[in-house]
Amino acid sequence: MLKKRTLTLWLLLMGLVTVGTLTSRTQTAQAADTWQNAVVTLGTTLTDSQKQGTIDTLTKNLSDSSDYQTLTVTGDTLVTYLNPSGSSFTSSSNVWSSAAIEKTSSGSGINVQILPYNGKNNITTITEDQYKNAALTAGVSDANIYVTSAVPIDGSGALAGVYAAFAQNGANLNQKQVNAAQNEINTLSDITDANKDKDGYTDEQLNNAVAGAKTQMAKEGTNISTGDITTIVNNQIEKNNLQNVITNNQKQQIVNLLVEVRDSGALSSSDFKAQAKKLSTDIVANAKDIFNKLDTQENRNFFQQLWTNVKNFFTNLFG
Structure with missing residues (x-):
């Protein structure tokens, strides 16, 4: 009888703990999600x-x-x-x-x-x-x-x-990330201003290169080296066909701002990679007339694959 009462009491206490935990979690979630309008x-x-x-x-x-x-x-x-x-x-x-x-x-x-x-x-x-x-x-x-x-x-x-x-609305942003964001604004604005009259340059290409670099950095994680960031920047500049426009000094400025992004803790966010990838996709989608004309390896690969698919279709059709 004593064992049965003890078991009943234990189950009751566990139920209270579980309810308390669920209530606490619900309250926490509600407290964090205060953005109503x-x-x-x-x-x-x-x-x-x-x-x-x-x-x-x-x-x-x-x-x-x-x-x-x-x-x-x-x-x-x-x-x-x-x-x-x-x-x-x-x-x-x-x-x-x-x-x-x-x-x-x-x-x-x-x-x-x-x-x-x-x-x-x-x-x-x-x-x-x-x-x-x-x-x-x-x-x-x-x-x-x-x-x-x-x-x-x-x-x-x-x-x-x-x-x-x-x-x-209850979402205090990390000041280190805000600082990095402000330095990024200044850097990208200055680069665009310096290159605004040059053929082959648009602000969309620059920002897509930076968004693409952030996506790659997020894949590598918070411990990515400065050397790897430099390689990523070089690749993104070429991918966006800016290699003949962006100067070495401007390239170093981009590397420096992305190192600051890394050091700010931004890469530790689980949302960062997905948001960066979505940003790059949106930039390209909103400026199709620009990106469709770029003579990049990616575009060349796309058209080569398209031609290969066409040839394979007719080969299979008549072969």
Whole structure:
């Protein structure tokens, strides 16, 4: 009888522990997943009229244009997220560029669109693909990000707003990764600016090379050597037909930024490789007219395989 009571008591305790564990896990998951609706970040310098114009511009593409939070991005926001990477913003810095961020289903990747304000693209420096690569490095995953500005500006405020929006929703991004992302923005922007008038160069090719390099780095893991990163960069530059455009100095800058990405801890994320691969796929898909014309080994292999398949078809048909 005593044994039976002891067994019953033991089973009851185990049941309580199991229920407690499941409840704890459920609560933890709910606490981590606080992103209920989109976030619209608004630069603190915007006038009331510009704020409304910015909201109208940013929310029109949201899955629910009437359900969103707002977050004001101030000079302090810039100081918090951008100064650790070397920027020199102050609490009184002006902020105009703004963003809307909504989380999307797992595996959908990072989508960025720069939206014109009153018919004009006022983001003067950062491109859509540069935003995507920076967001990936910072630890962002599966999100639609819309960016605009009421006045011509480089677009840094919008990116700081993205970081702040994730923090507001319980996903504080690793500052080392944010620093690497900011240095990446600066590096890629400078390279694109230096090569913008050269034949055979586009920002899409550069960002696809960097996204491809990140994918390969993630496959190798967190202990990948600087030498291996250099080899990967060389391969990606050639794959994207930039070997006759990118200078050795620019190539070294890319290697340096990817070493910083490695050292930031970004590669330890299970999402990083999948997000990087999706990013590369999306860049190519969105710029088919550019990538279809590239005289790369990959394209040559594709057409050779296509011709081989055609020959095999007719051989089998009439053979």
